[in-house]
Amino acid sequence: MRKLMTLKRTGVALVTALTLALTACGGDGDSAGGDRRLDVAVPADASSLDPILGSAGGDHVMLYPIYETLVGFDADMVPQPGLVESWSQASPKELTLTLRDGLTFHDGTALDAEAVRFNLERARGEGSNVAVDLASVTAIRVDDPLTVTLELAEPDASLLMVLADRAGMMVSPAAVEKSDGDVSDNPVGAGPWSIVKWNRGQFLRVERFDDYWDADATRVPELQFNVVADPTTRATSLRSGKQDVALGYAPSDAAELDGKSEVQLVRTPRLWVDEVYFDLGSAELKDVRVRRALNLAIDRETIVKSAYFGLGSPASTLFPGSYWAANEELAYDFDPDQARALLAEAGASDLSFDMLLSADAGTVRMGEILQQQWADVGVTVNLKPLEGVQAVNAYFVDHAEPALLSAFTGRPDPKMAFDVLFSDSSFYNVSGLATPGLAEALETTDASLEGDQRAPGFHEAATAIFENASFLPISFPDNLIALGEDVSGFEDNLLGKPKFLGVSLD
Amino acid sequence: MRIASAVASRLVWTVPTLLLATLVAFLLQQLIPGDQAVALAGEYATDEKLAAIRADLGLDQPVLTRYLDWIGGVVTGDLGTSYRTGQPVTEIVLDRLPVTLVLTLFALLVAIVIGIPSGVAAAQRPGSWVDRLFTTAATAGIAIPNFWLGMMLIAVFALQLGWLPGPGGVDFADDPGNALRALVLPAIALGMVGSAEICRQVRSAMIESLGSDYVRTLRATGLSRWSIVWRHALKNSSLPLATILGIQVSHLVGGAVVVEAVFGLSGIGSLVVEATNQRDYVVIQAVVLLAAVIVLVTNLVVDISYRLLDPRIS
Numbered sequence: 001m002r003k004l005m006t007l008k009r010t011g012v013a014l015v016t017a018l019t020l021a022l023t024a025c026g027g028d029g030d031s032a033g034g035d036r037r038l039d040v041a042v043p044a045d046a047s048s049l050d051p052i053l054g055s056a057g058g059d060h061v062m063l064y065p066i067y068e069t070l071v072g073f074d075a076d077m078v079p080q081p082g083l084v085e086s087w088s089q090a091s092p093k094e095l096t097l098t099l100r101d102g103l104t105f106h107d108g109t110a111l112d113a114e115a116v117r118f119n120l121e122r123a124r125g126e127g128s129n130v131a132v133d134l135a136s137v138t139a140i141r142v143d144d145p146l147t148v149t150l151e152l153a154e155p156d157a158s159l160l161m162v163l164a165d166r167a168g169m170m171v172s173p174a175a176v177e178k179s180d181g182d183v184s185d186n187p188v189g190a191g192p193w194s195i196v197k198w199n200r201g202q203f204l205r206v207e208r209f210d211d212y213w214d215a216d217a218t219r220v221p222e223l224q225f226n227v228v229a230d231p232t233t234r235a236t237s238l239r240s241g242k243q244d245v246a247l248g249y250a251p252s253d254a255a256e257l258d259g260k261s262e263v264q265l266v267r268t269p270r271l272w273v274d275e276v277y278f279d280l281g282s283a284e285l286k287d288v289r290v291r292r293a294l295n296l297a298i299d300r301e302t303i304v305k306s307a308y309f310g311l312g313s314p315a316s317t318l319f320p321g322s323y324w325a326a327n328e329e330l331a332y333d334f335d336p337d338q339a340r341a342l343l344a345e346a347g348a349s350d351l352s353f354d355m356l357l358s359a360d361a362g363t364v365r366m367g368e369i370l371q372q373q374w375a376d377v378g379v380t381v382n383l384k385p386l387e388g389v390q391a392v393n394a395y396f397v398d399h400a401e402p403a404l405l406s407a408f409t410g411r412p413d414p415k416m417a418f419d420v421l422f423s424d425s426s427f428y429n430v431s432g433l434a435t436p437g438l439a440e441a442l443e444t445t446d447a448s449l450e451g452d453q454r455a456p457g458f459h460e461a462a463t464a465i466f467e468n469a470s471f472l473p474i475s476f477p478d479n480l481i482a483l484g485e486d487v488s489g490f491e492d493n494l495l496g497k498p499k500f501l502g503v504s505l506d
Numbered sequence: 507m508r509i510a511s512a513v514a515s516r517l518v519w520t521v522p523t524l525l526l527a528t529l530v531a532f533l534l535q536q537l538i539p540g541d542q543a544v545a546l547a548g549e550y551a552t553d554e555k556l557a558a559i560r561a562d563l564g565l566d567q568p569v570l571t572r573y574l575d576w577i578g579g580v581v582t583g584d585l586g587t588s589y590r591t592g593q594p595v596t597e598i599v600l601d602r603l604p605v606t607l608v609l610t611l612f613a614l615l616v617a618i619v620i621g622i623p624s625g626v627a628a629a630q631r632p633g634s635w636v637d638r639l640f641t642t643a644a645t646a647g648i649a650i651p652n653f654w655l656g657m658m659l660i661a662v663f664a665l666q667l668g669w670l671p672g673p674g675g676v677d678f679a680d681d682p683g684n685a686l687r688a689l690v691l692p693a694i695a696l697g698m699v700g701s702a703e704i705c706r707q708v709r710s711a712m713i714e715s716l717g718s719d720y721v722r723t724l725r726a727t728g729l730s731r732w733s734i735v736w737r738h739a740l741k742n743s744s745l746p747l748a749t750i751l752g753i754q755v756s757h758l759v760g761g762a763v764v765v766e767a768v769f770g771l772s773g774i775g776s777l778v779v780e781a782t783n784q785r786d787y788v789v790i791q792a793v794v795l796l797a798a799v800i801v802l803v804t805n806l807v808v809d810i811s812y813r814l815l816d817p818r819i820s
Contacts, residue, residue, distance in 0.1 A: 240672020
């Protein structure tokens, strides 16, 4: 019995010691000092750290710190000087870029006009995912060590923002040569931070680059992106102090934060639109009156409230109202009576069609709301939920059904967005049918590089899409980013891909 | 010698079992709708890009040819190259394995440390309040899903009390101590169901042992209760314990998929989810192979332990 008691005491002591050891210095192990690392929870790892080889929209957040782009952009997606100090056009078929003096890559090599030419040729070359973005470029000419001219087959004003995207991310030519074409394992750019370590699927750590061109920019000494796939886990990780920033905060978690926590919520509109893709050539949806009726039959305000807890805005066009290229005059009313009348006029009062969608809870919930609202005007829609890739595959590759409920995550330039979604040769326009008046409207947007001169063309393009009801825009969900209480200076942008310049930890 | 021959005969069966498991997994993956090329092209898909990816991956080859190519590589130690990242699959798996291994071992430890003593305690007086308490707790432990328990543990110990790190990844190389601390809550979440299973098995086996004639004889000799319970009865109850431990290892490897998601851990579980979403079949094949090896090795260890625990088993 004494032996049992002794063992019990030893056991209790061991458990206590273990608990003390494990819980010692509980809480955040990294919080010492004011100049610490900024931890950012991201939903997914970068598909590649080579800017021209990656394929996921989420990559940019992890690419921007390493690779500075030739052209920058502000929070409203207006082009700004970046590595390129200024640009000019001797003719509409030429774009001349003047680089800043004294630029270097992280490896100390010079970032000059020759390096720019190398990068742009690489982005146009075989294997590049972004070659299509530079399709209008016929030649790249080095005029002097700081000047490069892009010769174009036809005027292309979207080029500036193309150079603010993957194609404009400058990679050290020396690193490319060492890496046998794919710089994922040796990502050397000229961005504000340089690579320290990338454990794929786990984290990416970068440190401040001392020779960054904008020496005055506020930058944390170290930045780490931690891959946390589940949105609720990202939220709890932030609240436990393990992260300073959580990207892709779920609306349900954000609604819970209201007034109950010291976590700051940054809520920004973005160029992400929830939409139903229409196969304009399908038997069910080929009549424009039917497509308009489907657009008029849905109550977008209710959808935003129920699907996003009000953290978003209704969508009637491709862009949210705060974007410079948006046409704010276009808006679908919620008008079930007119929808019924249009359906009757088109002889489709008993319309029935199948709609593909991703089988995740949020998309299914939205699909069910649409199903109910369309049922109110006599339209039967059969929801066909499939796993995400299967749904995309079934619609865009197999053309299996006339509609897909999904989203479009935006492009840096409005013309790119219109082209990708609606051009008759685009992969995303499964019917291959052109929207009347769209090409003519977009042609006018290439005459100038200035946003205010291009905007009227985009307004016309949006009108053409609206009148043809080429798709069914639903909502612009806000980009929700949560910040720890000691994070300041954070700014998001309309693209929903923050750059972390200006962020500091108090 | 008998053990050596038993091991040899089991090993002979290991090869066809692994071949069958990987072949079935390979064929099942071909049935999943959804083009790999679409998953890989992401938001830059064009018809030309998709055609190039299909040609690059050899998707035009017959399924059996692709399987034989893959298995040929495995024999030479090459598990292939990830379609998505271009990394060697062996490197990817080895990179993610430590987190899952440590998590699974911790969870097994939790299951044993809680399961055996509670089973033994419950068996002392069947029907007593202690027995009812542990039996009810074990039933509840089996019924509670590990993801829910994980979320509750995070809410209490990470968010409210701040005793242990919240979810969001661990890096052994960077901070081993903190990484181990971060695995405590996931291990408890993962191991709790196992502890309940072990508790129930140990309880029934112990009740049978404690009611047997040899225990009555031992009592008559004046041996202490401690010695009878822990040295004799528990040893005689160890065969069902070995069986349940073997089963638990398979359960824990499977359960790690969910627990890793709840705690934001980048182990094998999250790897297989990512690979499935991205249609990175070579990675999935490697994980299937790894899981099959773990199960086969565990079964072998259980078989050997039967022979060591009870020499009558041949």
